[in-house]
Amino acid sequence: MDVLEQLKAVKLMPLYTATDLTILDQVAEVLITHHVPFIEVTFRSDLAGQAIKKLSEYPELVVGAGTVTTIDQAEEAVRNGAKFIVTPAISRPVVEYCLKENVPIIPGTATPRDIQIALEYGLDTVKFFPANIYGGIKALKALSGPFPQVKFLPTGGVNEENLKEYLDLDAVVAVGGSFILSEKAVLKDNGQTAKAHLGEIVQAISSITR
Protein backbone atom coordinates (compact mmCIF):
# COMPACT_ATOMS: atom_id res chain seq x y z
CA MET A 1 0.00 0.00 0.00
CA ASP A 2 1.44 3.39 -0.84
CA VAL A 3 1.62 6.23 1.68
CA LEU A 4 -1.51 8.01 0.46
CA GLU A 5 -3.59 4.83 0.39
CA GLN A 6 -2.44 4.03 3.91
CA LEU A 7 -3.26 7.56 5.07
CA LYS A 8 -6.79 7.14 3.75
CA ALA A 9 -7.19 4.05 5.91
CA VAL A 10 -5.65 5.54 9.06
CA LYS A 11 -7.21 9.04 8.73
CA LEU A 12 -4.82 10.64 11.22
CA MET A 13 -1.60 12.54 10.62
CA PRO A 14 -0.01 13.53 13.95
CA LEU A 15 2.12 16.62 13.61
CA TYR A 16 5.05 16.46 15.97
CA THR A 17 7.74 19.00 16.84
CA ALA A 18 10.72 17.47 18.63
CA THR A 19 12.75 19.46 21.12
CA ASP A 20 13.77 16.41 23.17
CA LEU A 21 15.22 13.36 21.48
CA THR A 22 15.17 11.24 24.64
CA ILE A 23 11.42 10.63 24.61
CA LEU A 24 11.08 9.40 21.04
CA ASP A 25 10.81 5.77 22.12
CA GLN A 26 7.76 6.74 24.15
CA VAL A 27 6.37 8.67 21.20
CA ALA A 28 6.76 5.59 19.02
CA GLU A 29 5.15 3.41 21.66
CA VAL A 30 2.08 5.66 21.88
CA LEU A 31 1.59 5.51 18.10
CA ILE A 32 2.26 1.78 17.78
CA THR A 33 -0.12 0.94 20.65
CA HIS A 34 -2.98 2.52 18.73
CA HIS A 35 -1.90 1.38 15.25
CA VAL A 36 -1.36 4.93 14.06
CA PRO A 37 1.76 4.55 11.92
CA PHE A 38 2.04 8.13 10.70
CA ILE A 39 4.08 10.88 12.25
CA GLU A 40 4.92 14.16 10.54
CA VAL A 41 8.02 15.57 12.21
CA THR A 42 8.16 19.29 11.65
CA PHE A 43 11.12 21.41 10.66
CA ARG A 44 10.07 23.84 13.39
CA SER A 45 12.97 22.63 15.50
CA ASP A 46 16.62 21.94 14.72
CA LEU A 47 16.15 18.36 15.82
CA ALA A 48 13.80 17.41 12.98
CA GLY A 49 16.39 15.41 11.00
CA GLN A 50 17.61 13.50 14.06
CA ALA A 51 14.06 12.82 15.22
CA ILE A 52 13.10 11.49 11.78
CA LYS A 53 16.15 9.22 11.84
CA LYS A 54 15.39 7.85 15.30
CA LEU A 55 11.67 7.27 14.68
CA SER A 56 12.45 5.63 11.35
CA GLU A 57 14.13 2.81 13.27
CA TYR A 58 10.62 1.56 14.04
CA PRO A 59 9.38 -0.54 11.12
CA GLU A 60 5.79 -0.04 12.30
CA LEU A 61 5.99 3.71 11.69
CA VAL A 62 5.72 5.74 8.51
CA VAL A 63 7.78 8.81 9.34
CA GLY A 64 7.62 11.96 7.26
CA ALA A 65 8.71 15.56 7.45
CA GLY A 66 6.47 18.56 7.87
CA THR A 67 6.80 22.33 7.66
CA VAL A 68 9.26 21.78 4.80
CA THR A 69 9.88 25.07 3.00
CA THR A 70 13.24 24.49 1.28
CA ILE A 71 14.97 21.85 -0.83
CA ASP A 72 17.69 21.63 1.84
CA GLN A 73 15.11 20.60 4.44
CA ALA A 74 13.54 18.11 2.05
CA GLU A 75 16.99 16.61 1.35
CA GLU A 76 17.82 16.44 5.04
CA ALA A 77 14.50 14.73 5.73
CA VAL A 78 14.93 12.15 3.00
CA ARG A 79 18.56 11.51 4.00
CA ASN A 80 17.31 10.70 7.49
CA GLY A 81 14.64 8.31 6.28
CA ALA A 82 11.53 10.45 5.71
CA LYS A 83 8.98 8.53 3.65
CA PHE A 84 6.94 11.60 2.71
CA ILE A 85 7.09 15.39 2.77
CA VAL A 86 4.39 17.86 3.81
CA THR A 87 4.70 21.58 3.13
CA PRO A 88 2.73 24.49 4.60
CA ALA A 89 2.50 26.21 1.21
CA ILE A 90 2.95 24.99 -2.33
CA SER A 91 6.63 25.38 -3.24
CA ARG A 92 7.59 24.63 -6.83
CA PRO A 93 11.25 23.81 -5.97
CA VAL A 94 10.26 21.43 -3.16
CA VAL A 95 7.55 19.77 -5.26
CA GLU A 96 9.97 19.34 -8.17
CA TYR A 97 12.63 17.88 -5.88
CA CYS A 98 10.14 15.34 -4.45
CA LEU A 99 8.85 14.34 -7.87
CA LYS A 100 12.42 13.87 -9.12
CA GLU A 101 13.35 11.77 -6.07
CA ASN A 102 10.06 9.88 -6.12
CA VAL A 103 9.16 10.95 -2.58
CA PRO A 104 5.43 11.37 -1.89
CA ILE A 105 4.61 15.01 -1.22
CA ILE A 106 1.48 16.59 0.23
CA PRO A 107 1.78 20.27 -0.64
CA GLY A 108 0.09 22.94 1.42
CA THR A 109 -2.78 24.77 -0.24
CA ALA A 110 -5.34 27.33 0.86
CA THR A 111 -6.79 28.68 -2.39
CA PRO A 112 -8.09 27.43 -5.77
CA ARG A 113 -4.89 28.75 -7.35
CA ASP A 114 -2.71 26.65 -5.03
CA ILE A 115 -4.78 23.56 -5.82
CA GLN A 116 -4.52 24.27 -9.54
CA ILE A 117 -0.73 24.37 -9.27
CA ALA A 118 -0.70 21.05 -7.38
CA LEU A 119 -2.87 19.44 -10.07
CA GLU A 120 -0.56 20.71 -12.79
CA TYR A 121 2.20 18.70 -11.08
CA GLY A 122 -0.05 15.64 -11.01
CA LEU A 123 -0.67 15.92 -7.26
CA ASP A 124 -4.28 15.39 -6.22
CA THR A 125 -3.81 14.99 -2.46
CA VAL A 126 -3.07 18.30 -0.79
CA LYS A 127 -2.86 19.77 2.66
CA PHE A 128 -5.45 22.47 3.40
CA PHE A 129 -3.85 24.94 5.79
CA PRO A 130 -4.67 26.79 7.96
CA ALA A 131 -8.05 25.10 7.68
CA ASN A 132 -9.84 27.07 10.38
CA ILE A 133 -8.72 30.44 9.02
CA TYR A 134 -9.38 29.62 5.35
CA GLY A 135 -12.99 28.65 5.82
CA GLY A 136 -12.87 25.16 7.33
CA ILE A 137 -15.52 22.69 6.27
CA LYS A 138 -17.49 25.26 4.23
CA ALA A 139 -14.39 26.07 2.20
CA LEU A 140 -13.61 22.39 1.59
CA LYS A 141 -17.15 21.83 0.31
CA ALA A 142 -16.84 24.81 -2.00
CA LEU A 143 -13.40 23.75 -3.28
CA SER A 144 -14.67 20.23 -3.99
CA GLY A 145 -17.05 21.70 -6.59
CA PRO A 146 -14.46 22.66 -9.18
CA PHE A 147 -11.91 20.11 -7.90
CA PRO A 148 -13.90 16.88 -7.31
CA GLN A 149 -10.81 14.71 -7.76
CA VAL A 150 -8.82 16.42 -4.99
CA LYS A 151 -8.35 14.86 -1.55
CA PHE A 152 -7.56 17.15 1.35
CA LEU A 153 -5.56 16.83 4.54
CA PRO A 154 -6.90 19.72 6.63
CA THR A 155 -4.67 21.02 9.41
CA GLY A 156 -4.65 24.12 11.53
CA GLY A 157 -7.38 24.39 14.12
CA VAL A 158 -8.52 20.82 13.62
CA ASN A 159 -9.17 19.33 17.06
CA GLU A 160 -10.96 16.66 19.07
CA GLU A 161 -14.25 18.54 18.75
CA ASN A 162 -14.36 19.03 15.00
CA LEU A 163 -12.31 16.16 13.52
CA LYS A 164 -15.36 13.99 12.84
CA GLU A 165 -17.07 16.78 10.97
CA TYR A 166 -14.01 17.08 8.73
CA LEU A 167 -13.70 13.32 8.26
CA ASP A 168 -17.35 13.06 7.29
CA LEU A 169 -16.49 14.87 4.05
CA ASP A 170 -15.60 12.49 1.21
CA ALA A 171 -12.96 14.94 0.07
CA VAL A 172 -11.05 14.66 3.35
CA VAL A 173 -8.46 11.88 3.21
CA ALA A 174 -7.28 12.42 6.81
CA VAL A 175 -6.97 15.14 9.41
CA GLY A 176 -3.70 16.40 10.79
CA GLY A 177 -2.42 18.56 13.57
CA SER A 178 -0.63 18.95 16.82
CA PHE A 179 -3.71 17.99 18.83
CA ILE A 180 -3.17 14.29 18.11
CA LEU A 181 0.14 13.80 19.90
CA SER A 182 2.24 16.48 21.55
CA GLU A 183 5.66 16.38 23.11
CA LYS A 184 4.21 18.14 26.13
CA ALA A 185 1.71 15.35 26.70
CA VAL A 186 4.37 12.67 26.32
CA LEU A 187 6.68 14.44 28.78
CA LYS A 188 3.94 14.70 31.38
CA ASP A 189 3.85 11.14 32.67
CA ASN A 190 5.95 8.86 30.46
CA GLY A 191 3.40 8.92 27.70
CA GLN A 192 0.41 7.63 29.69
CA THR A 193 -1.74 10.74 29.13
CA ALA A 194 -0.71 10.89 25.48
CA LYS A 195 -1.57 7.21 25.05
CA ALA A 196 -5.02 7.62 26.60
CA HIS A 197 -5.65 10.74 24.52
CA LEU A 198 -4.73 9.06 21.23
CA GLY A 199 -6.85 6.08 22.23
CA GLU A 200 -9.87 8.36 22.60
CA ILE A 201 -9.27 9.92 19.19
CA VAL A 202 -8.90 6.54 17.50
CA GLN A 203 -12.07 5.33 19.19
CA ALA A 204 -13.96 8.49 18.16
CA ILE A 205 -13.22 7.93 14.47
CA SER A 206 -13.59 4.16 14.48
CA SER A 207 -17.21 4.44 13.31
CA ILE A 208 -16.18 6.21 10.08
CA THR A 209 -16.05 3.43 7.54
CA ARG A 210 -15.01 4.99 4.26
Ligand code: 3PG
Ligand atom coordinates in the same frame (compact mmCIF):
# COMPACT_ATOMS: atom_id res chain seq x y z
C1 3PG B 1 0.42 22.68 10.50
O1 3PG B 1 1.54 23.07 10.18
O2 3PG B 1 -0.14 21.75 9.90
C2 3PG B 1 -0.32 23.37 11.58
O3 3PG B 1 0.47 24.28 12.27
C3 3PG B 1 -1.04 22.48 12.50
O4 3PG B 1 -1.92 23.26 13.19
P1 3PG B 1 -2.40 22.89 14.65
O5 3PG B 1 -1.20 23.12 15.54
O6 3PG B 1 -3.55 23.82 14.93
O7 3PG B 1 -2.79 21.45 14.65
